[in-house]
Amino acid sequence: MSQKTQLNRRAFLRTAGMTALAGAAMGTGTSMATATTPFVPEPADGMYDFDTPYSRVGTDCIKWDAQITKYGKENIEVGMGIADMDFQAAPCITNALAERCKHQNWGYTSRPASLLEAIAKWNKTRHGVEVDTDSIVLASGVHPGLIAALKTFSPPGSRVLLMTPGYNGFYGDLRGSQTLPADSPMNLVNGRYSINFADLERRIAADTHSLILCNPQNPTGNCWSQEDLLRIGRLCLERRIVVLADEIHCDFVMKGQKYIPFASLPDKDVVNNSMTFKAISKTFSLAAMKSAYFFSTNPEYLERVQVNHRADLNLLGLVATEAAYNEGAPWLDQLLPYIDGNHELVESYMKANMPLVSYTRAQGTYLAWIDVSQVVDRIGAKATAAEETSRQDASMREVTAEMVVERWFVENAKVQLNSGTSYGTGGAGHMRMNLGTSRQLIQLALDNMATALQKL
Numbered sequence: 318m319s320q321k322t323q324l325n326r327r328a329f330l331r332t333a334g335m336t337a338l339a340g341a342a343m344g345t346g347t348s349m350a351t352a353t354t355p356f357v358p359e360p361a362d363g364m365y366d367f368d369t370p371y372s373r374v375g376t377d378c379i380k381w382d383a384q385i386t387k388y389g390k391e392n393i394e395v396g397m398g399i400a401d402m403d404f405q406a407a408p409c410i411t412n413a414l415a416e417r418c419k420h421q422n423w424g425y426t427s428r429p430a431s432l433l434e435a436i437a438k439w440n441k442t443r444h445g446v447e448v449d450t451d452s453i454v455l456a457s458g459v460h461p462g463l464i465a466a467l468k469t470f471s472p473p474g475s476r477v478l479l480m481t482p483g484y485n486g487f488y489g490d491l492r493g494s495q496t497l498p499a500d501s502p503m504n505l506v507n508g509r510y511s512i513n514f515a516d517l518e519r520r521i522a523a524d525t526h527s528l529i530l531c532n533p534q535n536p537t538g539n540c541w542s543q544e545d546l547l548r549i550g551r552l553c554l555e556r557r558i559v560v561l562a563d564e565i566h567c568d569f570v571m572k573g574q575k576y577i578p579f580a581s582l583p584d585k586d587v588v589n590n591s592m593t594f595k596a597i598s599k600t601f602s603l604a605a606m607k608s609a610y611f612f613s614t615n616p617e618y619l620e621r622v623q624v625n626h627r628a629d630l631n632l633l634g635l636v637a638t639e640a641a642y643n644e645g646a647p648w649l650d651q652l653l654p655y656i657d658g659n660h661e662l663v664e665s666y667m668k669a670n671m672p673l674v675s676y677t678r679a680q681g682t683y684l685a686w687i688d689v690s691q692v693v694d695r696i697g698a699k700a701t702a703a704e705e706t707s708r709q710d711a712s713m714r715e716v717t718a719e720m721v722v723e724r725w726f727v728e729n730a731k732v733q734l735n736s737g738t739s740y741g742t743g744g745a746g747h748m749r750m751n752l753g754t755s756r757q758l759i760q761l762a763l764d765n766m767a768t769a770l771q772k773l
């Protein structure tokens with residue numbers, strides 16, 4: 318937009334009493350908050366408060382309210398399940414949304430070029446990957462993008478390669494595309510997972526055309542090395558399998574670790590055989606804003622996938638994304654060491670006080686993958702699960718030992734964790750614990766769990 322057009326537009330909005338919106342409407346982002354008193358002030362000392370618990374109870378959130386509905390208010394002191402965070406959002410995001418709300422019309426919106434530039438800039442400056450703005454496709458979540466890609470590359474009934482334990486949502490994407498999982502269980506040595514390449518290769522069938530890669534990996538927290546990524550990429554290229562790289566957790570990388578974007582690999586052919594899926598939903602905890610995107614260096618893939626993709630745009634999600642990427646880095650830069658500290662606390666506390674569980678520290682994500690196999694044995698969870706399964710209708714989902722452990726922690730420690738068996742083959746004996754919350758709540762959860770386990 319030329320400066321002249323911009324000035325004319327500002328004059329028009331001023332007349333309409335909407336000067337503050339001009340920045341938002343023209344995508345300059347930063348000018349919004351300067352025009353009026355911000356809705357949420359930035360902290361006077363520049364330090365964001367992650368320590369004071371921020372209650373979400375009563376907001377219909379899944380992390381707390383859905384658990385309270387399921388288990389009762391008296392049984393939930395800490396909700397540590399679904400992967401979003403409890404913190405107050407970065408003020409720049411809420412301020413951008415508040416500014417936009419001053420203009421009271423919510424009609425259809427187009428893709429702001431400034432948003433695409435913000436996405437490209439974030440990926441370049443934070444992760445060193447060049448993303449051509451013309452190659453960015455907006456989506457209302459990573460799932461709709463993945464489903465569109467699966468529908469494009471993998472015919473109904475065919476198998477899609479997954480490395481497991483792996484994010485439970487992928488199984489929903491497979492159902493949405495009428496495809497089936499080919500779980501390739503990873504190797505587990507001393508609490509650390511690695512890809513079992515021999516197994517992965519063995520699972521490739523004639524009609525295997527997609528592999529979903531998760532990096533950093535949910536739930537194990539692994540950040541894959543360049544060597545691993547290239548090996549996956551070359552295997553897939555050779556066997557005509559498209560790599561669908563879900564990198565939604567990429568902004569959570571712990572100290573000393575590295576996230577390598579698939580699109581940055583030093584093999585053009587491998588990169589051209591991939592698509593990358595990202596969102597702000599994890600980074601800035603904006604999951605309900607339904608704003609995500611995918612991109613590829615392969616125009617043919619993009620064109621084909623878009624035939625199956627409906628880019629529903631959520632206006633407030635777009636505003637939030639642009640503000641987050643343009644102005645949210647200081648908030649995230651303070652959050653990352655805080656999350657790292659949470660991982661450290663859980664690791665050291667469990668080692669010192671919970672002999673029945675073990676945790677090998679994640680390299681990325683705010684998720685902790687906890688080994689509870691001894692708890693399974695101590696509480697007789699396998700027998701309980703088998704007995705409950707036999708009593709229920711055959712059409713119902715099998716009760717697993719880890720579901721029994723989930724309930725046990727709720728009833729005995731008032732802490733809700735996610736059962737490991739929902740993460741596919743290899744999830745048995747584990748629970749996923751979400752550390753995206755204040756340290757005070759983490760401490761409370763750990764104390765409650767330790768006290769409960771001492772009774773076993």
Ligand SMILES: Cc1ncc(COP(=O)(O)O)c(C=O)c1O
Pocket residue numbers: 400457458459460461484486531535563565566596598604608609
């Ligand atoms: C690996 C992974 N992919 C995708 C999603 C969901 O993304 P969205 O809410 O943007 O569809 C999640 C959420 O937990 C996730 O962990």
